[in-house]
Each structure stands twice: as structure tokens, then as C-alpha cells.
Amino acid sequence: MTFQQQARDAIRDSGGRITPQREILFDLLSHVEEDIDADGLYRLAAQQDPNISLPTVYRTLNTLEDAEVIASQYVSTDHERKVYRVNDKKDVFHFTCSRCGKVTQVTSHLVDKLRQELGSQIGADVLTVCMCAGGLCEDCRKEAQIMTLDQLQNGQPAKVVKITGKGAVRRRLMDMGLVRGVQVEMVKAAPMGDPVDYLVRGYHLSLRKSEAQMIEIDLG
Amino acid sequence: MAVSSMKIALAGNPNVGKSTLFNALTGSKQHVGNWPGKTVEKKEGQLYIAGQEVIVVDLPGTYSLTAYSIEEVISRDFIVHERPGVVVAVVDAVNLERNLYLVTQLLELQVPVVIALNMSDIAQSRGFHIDTGKLSVQLGGVPVIKTIGTRGVGVDALKTAIQQLASPTVKQAASIDYDPNLEREIQQLEATIQAIPALAGQYVPRWLAIKLLEEDEDIVARLSAYPALLTQATEAAGRIEAATDDDAETLITDGRYGFINTVISGALYRPQVAVETRSDKLDRILTHKYYGVPIFLLMMWVVFQMTANVSAPMLDWVDGIISGPITHWVTALLGLLGLESTWVSSLLLDGVIPGVGGVLVFVPVLTTLYLAIGALEDSGYMARAAFVMDRVMRAMGLHGKSFLPMLVGFGCTVPAVYATRTLENESDRKLTGFLVTFMSCGARLPVYLVIGAAFFGARSGNLIFGLYILGIAIALLTGWGLKRTVYRNKPPQPFVMELPPYRAPRLRDVWRQTWERTSEFVRKAGTIILFSTMVIWLLMAIPARGEGEFNDVAPENSVFGVVSQVAAPIFEPAGFGDWQATGSLITGFVAKEVIIGSLSQIYVGEAETVDAVDEPMPTLTEDAAFIGSSFVDAAVLTVQEVVNIVPRTLNLVPFVQIPEADFLGIAGDEADTTALEAALTQAYTPLAAVAFSVFILLYTPCMATVAAMRQEFGRQFVFYQIAYTFGIAWLAAVVVFQGGTLLGFGG
Structure with missing residues (x-):
């Protein structure tokens, strides 16, 4: 049928x-x-x-x-949204991104195991399992991790990912050896907080915060 | 053997000891000037290799060869168009990676390169080990010579390498592995360029192809006659971006640094754990969060004291010799030739000798300035000064290094103009140079003093203080305005600045630079100063009406007087529209302190020189003795002024009063100006006197400044500067006088 x-x-x-x-x-x-x-x-x-x-x-x-x-299920971490699915589909549950609100359907073979385990524990026939997962989705995780050099704290090791912007400033930054993959270290800020002294390729380089913002870095 | 002498160039990053090595190579045979049409210093020297003369050109210190800075364009134009036989790349052994970046670009230009691995002693002391043989092989046969410029080590080996490289049989073959997508496009462009003989003959095709893909503005502009080639390059750049998701510029830079990584792997060993160097320790104090700014202010104060006070005794000594013995000797000589009291004697005694004096008095000032700046720059502190002050100065549209020229301007505007040399960027340099004249210099002070004493008595301090503040305010407003008009469309200049390790300044190099720059001033600016003094003398000597004849005419009847009368109505709205004031302002173009002399001459009449009539002419021995003894005095006073920096500094602290040293017990020889003061109060209202002071503060400081600006920034700049300062001075004086009259201060 x-x-x-x-x-x-x-x-x-x-x-x-x-x-x-x-x-x-x-x-x-x-x-x-x-x-x-x-x-x-x-x-x-x-x-x-x-x-x-x-x-x-x-x-x-x-x-x-x-x-x-x-069948129906409430999704997102605060159970605010009810979704429906045609019954004969497999156990799926939802992951909601706490940053952008995007819902992703996920499934795992562990759900079946869980059903069996719970069933034998209480002697019941577990038909439905309701699960909610929350956190940062892939895009948001990447975006949240994009740090720029001006945010780097003293003592944190970091690597250059990309130089954004254009023109003379960008070219000068690259010429001074700030290219993809190079290690940078923040040494200290000037007395008024700006510019900041960085250690690059074994020498000290002073950058204004506006310039450091053009440099995307990856921690570690 | 070639008849014409070979030309070689010295290239390298800033702070790698390039000048020291240049001095070690060329010895005393040097010539310092500017690159044609640029405000960038050019140094040339001679060197003999196996009896053959070689001309060494010191290229400006740069990190790269882009089109974004004048220094870089100068360097690469020289290499592209003058094709030096050899380029010596001076490379800091401690900082190999970044230094080799410039080398990769030199190799792309396909000039024979030899690397001087400088400061190899410091590298060794830090535990670095560099295998020069391996480095040379990895670089495709570029000779690598270890040098220690400060001790002249390696200079002979360098000469030998230059000699061998100059023979056309030697080939260097280093190639950078670029991203395959990029490489393909480079080769296609290269082929196109190769097929255009006009380009292939002038440029290295591969280099040009790379520059086109980098969208180098300068090259694109020069190749505007080849639109097909430019279109091809733009399309190629687009394809590269589509294929790699990166722009060509990034891929090229990545490729060069990647090449460097390959080159140094296996050739460079450096300890894994970086030890804190002495320089790092020093930096923690000098750029400290709390001590950093006070230390900076203290340093600047000391430089100011040096240019303003320490140089004064020597200045007086030079002045004394010129107005004393030299004048005597010339007078005596004229007497022997029977030319006394003729126009010839007047030209010499009133025109030429004061003119020469007007040039030479700046020598002690500039010497101390250049010594101070040289020490600050050589030690590495100047970069820290910019680091510490950037935030504040940027708020005013200036650079961290603009502070020093501004401060020096309170002593004397001429060294202030030359002090702008510490700024790397031309537009920063010009903007700062434009504003330094508003800092009220030491020569303007005596004028304020006389006017203040005449009109305000005990309250004259308020007038003087107000004038200094007004000058600073006008400078800030002008800077603010220029940033929003003339400099509005200028793209942001990178501040990106290396903080080089601290080093003890090399006295010999600092002194040499001081000597060269000072003598350059005498040669270049000197002529203009001398010329303008003689023009004023001539204007005063030529009769324009009335009874006088050449060289015997009352001031008001001379050309000078007539010009003053014609110009005088301009100053009517400012309250001092008579020919006397105008005439004194015209002489003020020569030098500000002259204004007092001119005013007394006009109002009080020729002061009878007491000694000239009765005293017998000093003998030659007496004069010689005078020169000697006054030099000793000047030397003692110089030491005294150095010592006095300490009490003067401490006296800045409120309630601290430490007496200053007075070794010779000479009281200041204050000129008696009571008669002039009385005459001035008769002629002008107090408000007009204030307006007059404001005008003196703001208009062109002196011919020496004009000459200095002409030398540093060019004719056009000087024209605008004079026009602007004159306009703003007139405006400010009129505002003061008219505003004051409206407010009821006119009486």
C-alpha cells in the first residue's frame, strides 16, 4: 500500500x-x-x-x-519546532546550529543500538527515540575560527592563512614575508595600544591594528 | 680592457649595514646627491679592482621592487635601464629569509648578482650556521661572500667575486618554481613579449611578464602603447584566478618565499629555541607601556637642546670670525687696492660676506642635528620613536617620525626641514616639511621680545606664549586640511615597519654622513642664500628716485624702499600698512632676526658703530689670536651647554630650580633696544603690533629655509609653501587686527 x-x-x-x-x-x-x-x-x-x-x-x-x-518530532534545542516525517523512514534526528539556526538531519547507527539497549533495560519495545543535538554548524565553525592578526594574544602561536584587502598595504605585508603558512607571534603593543610589535621569520615587525586586521590567521 | 669604467650597484634591505659596506668598499671617494627629480638620496663612490675603476651606486634600501614606493621604482629602473655590470646584494645573515626575497627579484631581473652575507659575526654569535657553498649552489651559482662591514672583513673577497662575475662567461641559473597555472601564463606572455623587439630589447621578457601579471601600475602605465599585450595579461590573470582561487600577486609572492625555503633548507642552521637577545631586553624598557613615552620625550628634548643650544657657541664663533677677522682682512685688502668706500667694498662687506656668514652659521646647527639623527637612526631607536608615537601623530594626520622635525623646528626651521629625511614615505615627508615652518623658531623670538617689551612690558610673556600656541594650532589645522584635500585621494600608505635590533651607532659612519650632508647643504642651499642676500643688497643700493646715486641712497629712495611702498597697502587691513613695516618684512625673508636690525635702521637711524672709527685695525696676529681664543671659548661653552642639558631638563619639573653651569662667567650681551621700542610705540597701536607679530610667526621663515625646502622637496613645493604661508599669515594678521578692532581693542 x-x-x-x-x-x-x-x-x-x-x-x-x-x-x-x-x-x-x-x-x-x-x-x-x-x-x-x-x-x-x-x-x-x-x-x-x-x-x-x-x-x-x-x-x-x-x-x-x-x-x-x-510521525512527528520536536527539533532544535528548545523543542520549539515540530516536524513531520513519513513513518517508514529511518530514525533520524536533528542538529540545530545555535549561531545561524540552520537545522540539519542526521542519523546514526547508534540510535538503533540505543533503542535495543533501552528496551532490554526496562523490558519495553522502544518505538521512537527523540533526540536533539545543538552546536555550531560547519560553516559557522569555520567562520568563528577565522581570526585576524590583531586579535592574537601574546604567547599564542599562529599561522597566516590569507592576506585580505588590496593595494600597497597588502603588497607590503606579503613582501615582508607574511605569506600563507608563515608563523607569527605577537610580542607587545605600543604604549597607546597601537601599533603592535610582531615576530615574523625571526625579526620584529610593527603593524597598525588596521593592517593586522587584513591578515587572517589560524591558531596553533 | 674596457675603456669606460664599469658600474656596479649595491642593493639591500634597510638596516643591513649597506652604508657601512659601501664606505668600506669605496673609502673616501664618494659623491652624495639626489636621484634626478626625486627627494631620495643618491650615493656614488669609486672603487678600484685590479687597477680598473669601478663606479659603485648605492641604491636606496628597500625590501622589495614594487611600484608602490619611489625608492623601489628608482632601484629597479636603475637596474633595468642602466644595466649595472654586477649587483651586490647586501644580505643580513641574521635575517636570511626576508633578505633573500629582494635577491629573488634581482635574479628575475637577470643581472649578475653577488651576495654579501653581512653581519655574519652577529649571526654566528647567535648560534646560526650558514653553509655559504650550499647556499650559492641552491641559488644557481650566485657567489655568497661572508662580510663584516664594520671591520672590513670580506671586502677583498667581494671585490674578487665582482671581478669574476663581470666577465660575460659566468652564467647564473636560478629558477623559481611557480604554481603550474601561473608558470604556464608567464611563459605565454614571455613569448608574446619576445616577439615585440622594442620590448624584448629593453626589458627581460620573463620579468616583464611577471610584472604584468602582478598588475604593476608603473609597468602597465609604461606599456600603454601595447594594448593587446595588456589585454592578454589581464586575461591571463583572470584565468589564473579562476583556476587557483588565488590572485597572481599572491601566487608570485608565495612562489618566491617557497623558493627561499628550498634555498635555505640544508644551508641554514639556526637554534630552535630563540634566546632573548640584549636588544629584546632593551626594547622592553624603551617601548614600555609606561616608560616608553617619557623616554621618547626625553630623547627628543635632548636632540632639541643639541640643535638649539649646544650648537650656539660654535655658531657665535663662526659669526664672530666672519664679522671680525674676515671683515678686517677684506677691508684691508680693499684699502690696498684703493677700493675702500666704493660700491665694490659695499658689495663685499654688506652683500657677500654677510651672505657667506648666513650660510656658514648653519653649519654647526646642521652638524649637531645630523649627529643626533645619525645616532638615533643607527642605533635603531628612530623606528621605536615612530612605534611609540604613531597613535598620537596619526590622529593629527602625521607619522610617528614627524615629531622630531616638528620639535627641531622650535630651534631652527632649516635643520627641521632636513630632519624630515628620517621619514621613509615621500608624502609624509612633504607634509611634515610643509608644516615645520609654523613651529616658531629661535630667530623669531627676539622680534617678539622687542615688540612684547615695547607694547606689553611685563605681560609680554603672554604674547609670546600665545604666538607659539598659534603656530602649533595653524600647523595642526593645515595638516588636517591637507589630509582632506591634497592628500584625500592618496591610497593609505603602509605603516608596516621593521623594528631593527639595537646596535651601537658607528661613529665613523655617523660622522661621514653628517659631513656629507652638511657639505651638501653648503653647496646647494648655500648658493641660494648667498644669492638672495646679494639681491637685497642690490635692491638697497639702486636708487629709484630722489637724489641718491648707486650705493649712496637713502633706504626709502632705493628700489627696495619703492617696492616696500608699493607693497605696503596690502597690509593696511592688518594695521601695519606703512613702508617701514613692509620693508622690514621683506628683509625678514632673508632671516627673521634681521627684522629688528632693519626696524632700528629705519626708525632710529644708523647706529654709529663705536669701534669702527677710533679703534686701530687689529693686526694679523691679533686676529689669529682672536680666532684661536674664541674657538677655545666656544669649545668650553659647547661643553657647558651639553652639561646644562641636565639642569634644563630637571628644571622642567615644577618647583625644581637647579642653576645652570656658567664656565666663563659671560653675561648675555643683550642689545639695547629702548630707542627702537619707544619709536615703535609711537608708530603702531598695540593691536597692530600683535597682528605684525602674528604675520612674522606665520610667513616664510627665511631664505635658508626656502633653500633647504628647494633642495629637499623641489621648486613647485617651495612655490606652494611660500604662497600658502604668506596667505595664511596675511589672513591671520587681518583677522587679529579687524577682530580686535571690532571687540574694542583698537585704541
């Missing part, structure tokens, strides 16, 4: 009518690759039929969930 047939049965069983709008929703649900929330489904459906209403979407999703045709 296809998902569409299951869904129609469930709606009919609860006394609902099979409208063209509902057919659109069934079709979409059977095709979406990732978990989707009510809002997302509504937006997709509205592209095909502008007459569809958000309450219809909610009602349909609730009925299908009650009939266990689809």
Missing part, C-alpha cells in the same frame, strides 16, 4: 473528505526528502494551489499523525 492510499484511508476513517488540496499534501509528503514542519509544507502546497489554508495543513497533519501514518 502506498503512502497516498494509507493517508486517504486515515482521512476517511476520521470522517474527512479527500479534497484536491489534501491530495496535494499527500503527494508532497510522500516526496519530501527531509523532515518538514507545518509551515514548510504549507508554503510548498501554496505554490501549487493558492487556495490551500494553513488550518487545513494543520488538521491534515494531525489526523495523519493520529493514524500513525506519519
Whole structure:
């Protein structure tokens, strides 16, 4: 039995009518690759039929969930968003980036193991596992790690990644030996905090903070 | 054997001991001047290798050969167009990686290069071991000679290497492995350039290809006649960027430093753990968070004292000889020739001799200035001064190193103009040079003193203090304005500055530089000063109306007087629109202290010189004795002034009063100006006197300054500077007079 047939049965069983709008929703649900929330489904459906209403979407999703045709899960670390998925899919859970808010679906073979372990522990048949993971996504992690030379503290070893900007200043920085991969060390700031004395290739180089900002570094 | 002498060039980073090595190579046969049309110093010397004369050109110290600084363009133009037989690359052994970067660029220019691995003794003491043979092989056969410039070690070996390299059979073959995408484009461009004979004959095709890919502004501008080539280069740069996600400039720099890493691997051993050197320890104190600024101020104060006070006794000595013995001898000589009291004697005694004196009095000042600057630069402290002060000076649109010229300006504007040489960047140098004249110099003070005493008596201190502050304020405002107008579209200049290790200054080198620069002043600026003094004399000697004849005319009837009368109405709105004031201001172009003399001459009349009439002419022996004894006095007084820096410094602290040393017990010979003061109060209102002082503060300080600026910054700069200072001086004087009148101070 296809998902569409299951869904129609469930709606009919609860006394609902099979409208063209509902057919659109069934079709979409059977095709979406990732978990989707009510809002997302509504937006997709509205592209095909502008007459569809958000309450219809909610009602349909609730009925299908009650009939266990689809499953739901709350995602993001504070459980604020409910997403739906077609039941026959595998255990997946969500990782939410605390910086940009992007949600990524993830899965792990450990979830199955966990289900079994929990089952034998309490003698139950564990059907669903709800898990939320949070943190910095890949992009955000990279971005957060991009430090510029002016942020370097005394005693931290660092390597040059890139010189940004252009023109005379950038050229001079590169000529002075600040190229990719070279080690830099902050020695000390001038009495008024700027410029700053750095150790590069065994000699002392004084840079204004505005110039040090043009140099991206990697710690360690 | 070639008839024309071979030319070689000395290239290298700053602070690598290049000058010392240049001196060691050429000995005393040197010539110092400027690069044509530039404010960059050019040094040339001679050297004999196996009896053949070789001309050594000292290229400006640079880290690279880009188009972004004048020094770098000068260096590479010289190598590209003059094709020196050999380029000696002076390389700091302690700092091999960064120093070899310039060498990679020299190799790309395909000139025969020999490396002088200088300061090899310091490298050794730090535990470095450099295998010169291996280094030479890795560099594709570039000879590497260990030198210690300070002791002349390795100079003979260097000469031999130059001689061998000059023969055309020797080939150097070092090639830098660039990113394959980049290399492919370089080769294609190279082929195109090779096919254009006009370019291939003038440039090294590969070098030109690299420069085009770097989008070197200077080269792109020079090749504007080859649009197809430029388009090809732009397209190539685009392809490189698309293929590598990096711009060509980055890949080229990466390639050069990568090459250097290969070259030094196996040739350089340095200890893993960097020990804290003595220089590092010293730096912790001299650039300390709290002591750094006071130490800087103290250093600058000492330099100021040296130029303003320590040089004074010698200055007086020179002045004394010229106005004493020299004048006597010339008078006696004129008497023998029967020319006394003719226009010839007047020209010599009133025009030429004071003119020569006007040049020579600057010699002690400049000597002390150059000694002080030389010591600061050679020791490595000057870079720290810029490091410590950059924040404050930048807020005013200036450079950290601008502080010294400004401060020296309170002593004398001429050395202040020359002190701008410590600034590397030309626009910083010019901006600072433009502003130093607003620092009220020592020669303007006597004028304020007379005017202050005449009109304000005990309160004259307020006037003088106010004038000094006004000068600083105008300088800051002008700097602020220029940064937003003339310098507005200038791209930001890198401050990126090396902090070289501290070294004891080499007295011999400092002295040589002092001597060269001072004598250059006498030769170059001297002529202008002498000329202008003679022009003023001539203007005063030529009658324009009335009864007088040549050399016997009342001032008001001379050309000078007529010019003054014609110009006088300009100053009407400022309250001193009479010919006397205007005339004294014209003489003030020669030198500021002259104003007092001119005013007394005009208002009080020719003061009868007491000694000239009755006293017998001193004999030659008496004169000789005078020169000797006054020199001894001057020497003692110089020592006294050096000693007095201590009490003068301590007396800056409130409530501290330490008496200054007075070795000879000479009281200051204050000129009696009561008669002049009385006359001035009759002629002007106090408000007009203030306006007059303001004008004196702000307009062109003197012909010597003009000559110095002409030498340093060129004719056009001088024109703008004079026009601007005159305009601002007039404006300020008018504002003071008119504003004061409106506020009711006019009475």
C-alpha cells in the first residue's frame, strides 16, 4: 500500500473528505526528502494551489499523525519546532546550529543500538527515540575560527592563512614575508595600544591594528 | 680592457649595514646627491679592482621592487635601464629569509648578482650556521661572500667575486618554481613579449611578464602603447584566478618565499629555541607601556637642546670670525687696492660676506642635528620613536617620525626641514616639511621680545606664549586640511615597519654622513642664500628716485624702499600698512632676526658703530689670536651647554630650580633696544603690533629655509609653501587686527 492510499484511508476513517488540496499534501509528503514542519509544507502546497489554508495543513497533519501514518518530532534545542516525517523512514534526528539556526538531519547507527539497549533495560519495545543535538554548524565553525592578526594574544602561536584587502598595504605585508603558512607571534603593543610589535621569520615587525586586521590567521 | 669604467650597484634591505659596506668598499671617494627629480638620496663612490675603476651606486634600501614606493621604482629602473655590470646584494645573515626575497627579484631581473652575507659575526654569535657553498649552489651559482662591514672583513673577497662575475662567461641559473597555472601564463606572455623587439630589447621578457601579471601600475602605465599585450595579461590573470582561487600577486609572492625555503633548507642552521637577545631586553624598557613615552620625550628634548643650544657657541664663533677677522682682512685688502668706500667694498662687506656668514652659521646647527639623527637612526631607536608615537601623530594626520622635525623646528626651521629625511614615505615627508615652518623658531623670538617689551612690558610673556600656541594650532589645522584635500585621494600608505635590533651607532659612519650632508647643504642651499642676500643688497643700493646715486641712497629712495611702498597697502587691513613695516618684512625673508636690525635702521637711524672709527685695525696676529681664543671659548661653552642639558631638563619639573653651569662667567650681551621700542610705540597701536607679530610667526621663515625646502622637496613645493604661508599669515594678521578692532581693542 502506498503512502497516498494509507493517508486517504486515515482521512476517511476520521470522517474527512479527500479534497484536491489534501491530495496535494499527500503527494508532497510522500516526496519530501527531509523532515518538514507545518509551515514548510504549507508554503510548498501554496505554490501549487493558492487556495490551500494553513488550518487545513494543520488538521491534515494531525489526523495523519493520529493514524500513525506519519510521525512527528520536536527539533532544535528548545523543542520549539515540530516536524513531520513519513513513518517508514529511518530514525533520524536533528542538529540545530545555535549561531545561524540552520537545522540539519542526521542519523546514526547508534540510535538503533540505543533503542535495543533501552528496551532490554526496562523490558519495553522502544518505538521512537527523540533526540536533539545543538552546536555550531560547519560553516559557522569555520567562520568563528577565522581570526585576524590583531586579535592574537601574546604567547599564542599562529599561522597566516590569507592576506585580505588590496593595494600597497597588502603588497607590503606579503613582501615582508607574511605569506600563507608563515608563523607569527605577537610580542607587545605600543604604549597607546597601537601599533603592535610582531615576530615574523625571526625579526620584529610593527603593524597598525588596521593592517593586522587584513591578515587572517589560524591558531596553533 | 674596457675603456669606460664599469658600474656596479649595491642593493639591500634597510638596516643591513649597506652604508657601512659601501664606505668600506669605496673609502673616501664618494659623491652624495639626489636621484634626478626625486627627494631620495643618491650615493656614488669609486672603487678600484685590479687597477680598473669601478663606479659603485648605492641604491636606496628597500625590501622589495614594487611600484608602490619611489625608492623601489628608482632601484629597479636603475637596474633595468642602466644595466649595472654586477649587483651586490647586501644580505643580513641574521635575517636570511626576508633578505633573500629582494635577491629573488634581482635574479628575475637577470643581472649578475653577488651576495654579501653581512653581519655574519652577529649571526654566528647567535648560534646560526650558514653553509655559504650550499647556499650559492641552491641559488644557481650566485657567489655568497661572508662580510663584516664594520671591520672590513670580506671586502677583498667581494671585490674578487665582482671581478669574476663581470666577465660575460659566468652564467647564473636560478629558477623559481611557480604554481603550474601561473608558470604556464608567464611563459605565454614571455613569448608574446619576445616577439615585440622594442620590448624584448629593453626589458627581460620573463620579468616583464611577471610584472604584468602582478598588475604593476608603473609597468602597465609604461606599456600603454601595447594594448593587446595588456589585454592578454589581464586575461591571463583572470584565468589564473579562476583556476587557483588565488590572485597572481599572491601566487608570485608565495612562489618566491617557497623558493627561499628550498634555498635555505640544508644551508641554514639556526637554534630552535630563540634566546632573548640584549636588544629584546632593551626594547622592553624603551617601548614600555609606561616608560616608553617619557623616554621618547626625553630623547627628543635632548636632540632639541643639541640643535638649539649646544650648537650656539660654535655658531657665535663662526659669526664672530666672519664679522671680525674676515671683515678686517677684506677691508684691508680693499684699502690696498684703493677700493675702500666704493660700491665694490659695499658689495663685499654688506652683500657677500654677510651672505657667506648666513650660510656658514648653519653649519654647526646642521652638524649637531645630523649627529643626533645619525645616532638615533643607527642605533635603531628612530623606528621605536615612530612605534611609540604613531597613535598620537596619526590622529593629527602625521607619522610617528614627524615629531622630531616638528620639535627641531622650535630651534631652527632649516635643520627641521632636513630632519624630515628620517621619514621613509615621500608624502609624509612633504607634509611634515610643509608644516615645520609654523613651529616658531629661535630667530623669531627676539622680534617678539622687542615688540612684547615695547607694547606689553611685563605681560609680554603672554604674547609670546600665545604666538607659539598659534603656530602649533595653524600647523595642526593645515595638516588636517591637507589630509582632506591634497592628500584625500592618496591610497593609505603602509605603516608596516621593521623594528631593527639595537646596535651601537658607528661613529665613523655617523660622522661621514653628517659631513656629507652638511657639505651638501653648503653647496646647494648655500648658493641660494648667498644669492638672495646679494639681491637685497642690490635692491638697497639702486636708487629709484630722489637724489641718491648707486650705493649712496637713502633706504626709502632705493628700489627696495619703492617696492616696500608699493607693497605696503596690502597690509593696511592688518594695521601695519606703512613702508617701514613692509620693508622690514621683506628683509625678514632673508632671516627673521634681521627684522629688528632693519626696524632700528629705519626708525632710529644708523647706529654709529663705536669701534669702527677710533679703534686701530687689529693686526694679523691679533686676529689669529682672536680666532684661536674664541674657538677655545666656544669649545668650553659647547661643553657647558651639553652639561646644562641636565639642569634644563630637571628644571622642567615644577618647583625644581637647579642653576645652570656658567664656565666663563659671560653675561648675555643683550642689545639695547629702548630707542627702537619707544619709536615703535609711537608708530603702531598695540593691536597692530600683535597682528605684525602674528604675520612674522606665520610667513616664510627665511631664505635658508626656502633653500633647504628647494633642495629637499623641489621648486613647485617651495612655490606652494611660500604662497600658502604668506596667505595664511596675511589672513591671520587681518583677522587679529579687524577682530580686535571690532571687540574694542583698537585704541
